[in-house]
Amino acid sequence: MPPVPSQVPFTQFVLKVHSRCDLACDHCYVYEHADTSWRGKPRTVSEPVLAAAAARIGEHARAHRLTAVHVVLHGGEPLLAGPAVLRRAAELLAAALPEGCALDLRIHTNGVRLTEEFCELFDELGIKVGVSLDGDRAANDRHRRYADGRSSHAKVLAAVELLRRPAFRHLYAGLLCTIDVENDPLAVYDALVGLAPPRIDFLLPHATHDEPPKRPEGLGPTPYADWLLAVHERWTAHGRPVPVRVFDSVHRTLRGRSSLTESLGLDPADLVVVETDGTLEQADSLKTAFDGAPVTGFDVFAHTLDQVAAHPGMMERQSGLAGLSEQCRACPVVRSCGGGLYAHRYRTGRGFDNPSVFCGDLMKLITTIRDRITPVATVPAQSGPAERPLTDAQLDELAQGLGSPGTIRALAAAQLGLTRRLLAALSAGAPESWSLLAELDTAAPRVLDAVLAHPYARSWAVRCLEREPGGDLGGFAELAAAAALRAGREFELPVPVRGGAVHLPTLGRLRVDGAGEAVLHGTAEGFTVRGVTVGWDAPESPAWQPVRRVELPGGPVLALEDTDPQRDAHQWPVAERLPEAELLGWAGALREAWELLRRDLPEYAQGLPAGLSTVTPLRPGPDGRDVSAAARQAFGAVGIARPATAPTLALLLAHEFQHVKLGAVLDFHELYDPADERRYHAPWRPDPRPLEGLLQGTYAHLAVTAYWGTRVRAYGGLDSGAAEQARVQLATWRGHTARAVETLAGSGSLTALGLRFADGMRATVEPWLAVEVGRAAERAAAERSAAVG
Known part of the structure; x- marks a missing residue:
């Protein structure tokens, strides 16, 4: 069942422990760009701020049943806060989280003050360390210098070598590099890879339409794409020796998966910043837009994180495709690009309702990588028993x-x-x-x-x-x-x-x-x-x-399935090993849901035993929403977060098994022209969908319609809240499905077999259109549809 759009909880927190820095990097967005709020912040975070911030994070984790939170100790330069403050921050955070919520604690540093003593402290507290380094000495010293002009490169290399020692290697989180297109991309890449980082982050320099990035003469119209593509080519030729977040994110989003960075993809932002004075702000990158851009007006003493999440700026960054400019929404790579980093869209007079200032670069980067990726092995769509398995x-x-x-x-x-x-x-x-x-x-x-x-x-x-x-x-x-x-x-x-x-x-x-x-x-x-x-007779241990x-x-x-590491193939995060009580809850719910399917949806349930072998428990959805998924490349499995009731589980099973069936059909039979890259209106979503996405959704909603239609018939003329809800749901889903069938049929891109599928789906949904639900249910369904867009 499609999840109901709602506020997305925070899972990532930037905790500022010091507001000054010992370097004077001229590309720094905190001190060198439009925002000047750092001048009024306390240099070091206080104990009351740390305690209140930890309490708010714990409160938020408890309210949203989070299984993990990610906290980055940041600055300025966080090591300036000293070991006592860093220890206290870690202790308070760990103590504040509810049982079952893991703390992923990291620190991001320029590295010049990193010592063995700090590493021993981080080892004790489980704090991983990310280091900023822009490449070899020539590249790094272009921007990352002390205020008196001295190089920081040697000290940063010493810090990285410290993290590479066997005793501290597990603390080494990776390297962050800000791109300067006047640096040699291959020299930068080779220098970073030579330090054997667990991950490399290449970041576009912060810029806006008011203050655009430099584009030196002779480097062409898309120098940032060209720089990254040169690195991507060498990285690929070397067998991808280290994860590179921007490349991995492009690869993932091109396959319909989530991005690993907020600068790409349409995943909702789930990060909040706690400043040294306890104020709660939006992402630091907004400091490049205008003075005060990240401000929310909230603080850890007087406001909950749910209040911050409801701030218009936060909601805008969680609105996906609907929050992008008209030009972005019509772009063929918008699913991967996501409009770029929010801050990079800013222009005076139009706010953030613009494409990224790096729009051309992002387009070239994504389309070139797309064309370089080796296609997945597929079954040829030719005649013959192996290629045409169905009569x-x-x-x-x-x-x-x-x-x-x-x-x-x-x-x-x-x-x-x-x-x-x-x-x-x-x-x-x-x-x-x-x-x-x-x-x-x-x-x-x-x-x-x-x-x-x-x-x-x-x-x-x-x-x-x-x-x-x-x-x-x-x-x-x-x-x-x-x-x-x-x-x-x-x-x-x-x-x-x-x-x-x-x-x-x-x-x-x-x-x-x-x-x-x-x-x-x-x-x-x-x-x-x-x-x-x-x-083989060993009990679980x-x-x-x-x-x-x-x-x-x-x-x-x-x-x-809660053991296989490959099971994380769904669009929602998977649950860890189920405790005994949860296992019993699943077993009871599945048995009851199966009985309901056999009784109420026999025509959909009859084939399920032959095609469904695996249910993968997912983590609970945000705000307790029902979430489920079927992975396109995992025939026989569905992922579900166990819902509150068995009837809902029955609906989710029926819905997702439709995706399983249709995905298997599409592996061997062409139902539409894959060259059609247009986006189509899906009545149940605010964002337009590619043709296959519309087809998948329509097919799945046949079962949803039948589920609610069966319940309406069972209730008959009964006047109750549950009966009225069923009528509204039937009116909603039969209308959505019928309209989507006609959109598919009228697309001009269905094959002859695809048109047969459209005819079949139309024949299935038509009887439900004649079921009487009453004016109130029809009116409520129409209001829902209008709200979706």
């Missing part, structure tokens, strides 16, 4: 939004074949694991199929083929080991250790000491890794965490 009769079933068990089994078999082909395309990189898989394909093909049908086997393979950071060939060994264990084979195989665990798809994970790689020895009785032995399954009455056995 005409089965396609007509699916066109109506339905699908018998036989039809869904045909889809599942085709998906398994696709996964096998993806693995074959990767096999050269993992010969030992591939050899074991090939042996199992002969000796135990059904066992191998059971492992390869795991939804996240495919999502892992796709990431590897796309060369996305985090998609590594260690997944081959995990799949081979899991299949060999299930087949009772005796073998030895090196497997990766990820996050302190060995992961076995469809089986579970074993917590082990250390990292890197470990040898797994398997037998018919179990397996051993690093001296830890797990037998802190070390061994098996995949847990829920058997539904007369239906499928669903895996509740």
Whole structure:
């Protein structure tokens, strides 16, 4: 079910602990740009401010059931605050957070004052350290100097070398580099990569339409794109040796995933700044726009963070596509660009209702990277049994939004074949694991199929083929080991250790000491890794965490997948290992939801056991909203945050399984012209959607319409709040769906088969249009539609 738009809680906090700096960088937005508020701020944050800020963050985390908050100790130069203040900030923050909410605490420094004593303190308190460095000495000294002109480069390098020591390496968070197009991009990149950072952030210099960035003669109209693309080419040629946030964000957003930075993508801003005097402000980057631009008028003593989130400036930065200028909304790369950094859109007289001052650079950067990315291996849309797995009769079933068990089994078999082909395309990189898989394909093909049908086997393979950071060939060994264990084979195989665990798809994970790689020895009785032995009859323990399954009455056995690291393939963050009480809650809710689906939506439920194998628990949505998702590359899985009631869970399952079915169809059958890059109005969303997005939403809402229609019929003429809500929901979703079908049919971009799907969807929704709901429900539905836009 689509989430209801609402205020997004803060999860990221910048806590200013010192308001002055020991360098005089001429590109600094705090001291060198339009805002002058730093002059009136206390130099060092006080104990009362720290205590109140920690309390507000804890209060916010508790109210929104946050599972983690990210806090950056900042300045000025935060090390000027001294170790006592930094220790107190960490202690107060840790004490204020509710149980179950993790604290990700970091400090961002210019590095010139970093000492071994500071590192020992950060080690004790769990504070990770990011360092600003603009490249080699020539590049760094162009801007990052002391007030008397002295170079800071040697001291910053000493700080980085300190963080690279084995004792402190785990504190090293990465390097931040502000781009100057007069610096040699490859020399800058080589200098930074040579310091082996865990991550590099390249930042565009802060600028506005009033104070545009420098564009030296002879460098062309898009020098910032050209600079970054030169780095991207070398980074790609070197095998992406280190994550680069801007490149990773472009890659992710081009695939419809979230950005890793607020300067790209349409994800809502969820950051607030606490100044040294306790005032609560918007992002620091706004200081480049005009004097007082970040001000909200709120402070930690008198105001809650929910009040800050409701500030017009904050709401504007959380409004996604609707908050962009008309030119941006019509742009073909807006999903990746997101209009650029909010501050970079400012122009006197028009505020922020403008494209970014770096618009041309962002367009060139995104489209060039898009064209460089290797396409994902796909199944050719040609005739033949392998490429056309469905009969005409089965396609007509699916066109109506339905699908018998036989039809869904045909889809599942085709998906398994696709996964096998993806693995074959990767096999050269993992010969030992591939050899074991090939042996199992002969000796135990059904066992191998059971492992390869795991939804996240495919999502892992796709990431590897796309060369996305985090998609590594260690997944081959995990799949081979899991299949060999299930087949009772005796073998030895090196497997990766990820996050302190060995992961076995469809089986579970074993917590082990250390990292890197470990040898797994398997037998018919179990397996051993690093001296830890797990037998097949071993109960769950802190070390061994098996995949847990829920058997539904007369239906499928669903895996509740909370162990596989590849499961984070949905648009919402996944939940961690479910505690026992939550597991029991899931089991009861799933059983009840299944019974409701069989009773109320039998035509949609009948195929579900053949195509749904996995439910991945997600974290609760903001403000308790119901959230769910189906990952395009993970056939057989849906992600859901467990809702408050079983009927809602039934609706979410039906809704998301529609996406699962249609995504599988689209892997083998063209329903529309992929060259159509237009955006279409979706009645349930304020932002226009690409054609596939509109098609997916319409198809999913067939089940939503049927769900509410069935409930309206069950209530009959009953006069109650629940009955009236059902009538309003039916009026809303049947109207949305019917209008969307006509938009699809009239697009001119559907194939002949796509038009058959439009006809089928129209035939499915039409009977619900005739169900009487009453004028009040129709009026309420019309008001809802008008509010969406």
